[in-house]
Amino acid sequence: MRCDVCGNDYDKPLLVEYQGRDYSFDCFECAIAKLAPSCGNCGIQVIGHGHEAGGDIYCCAHCAAQAGHPEMRDRI
Ligand SMILES: [Zn+2]
Numbered sequence: 001m002r003c004d005v006c007g008n009d010y011d012k013p014l015l016v017e018y019q020g021r022d023y024s025f026d027c028f029e030c031a032i033a034k035l036a037p038s039c040g041n042c043g044i045q046v047i048g049h050g051h052e053a054g055g056d057i058y059c060c061a062h063c064a065a066q067a068g069h070p071e072m073r074d075r076i
């Protein structure tokens, strides 16, 4: 199977179904590059839960607050 990101042909691909589409990747790095949402404020790719506010996703509460969601807080 070929990786959807870098085109590497790998015999044990990661197969991911996401939002109704099938993807194949040779490594998590490529999967993240393709599928991870980016922060609505700073644009960094959000890996893990992130913070969702108003339909957008943010890497941290600080970014959510900067984008107009001051109710978001990092858990301590
Ligand atoms: Zn790849």
Ligand SMILES: [Zn+2]
Pocket: 039, 040, 041, 042, 043, 044, 058, 059, 060, 063
């Ligand atoms: Zn951010």
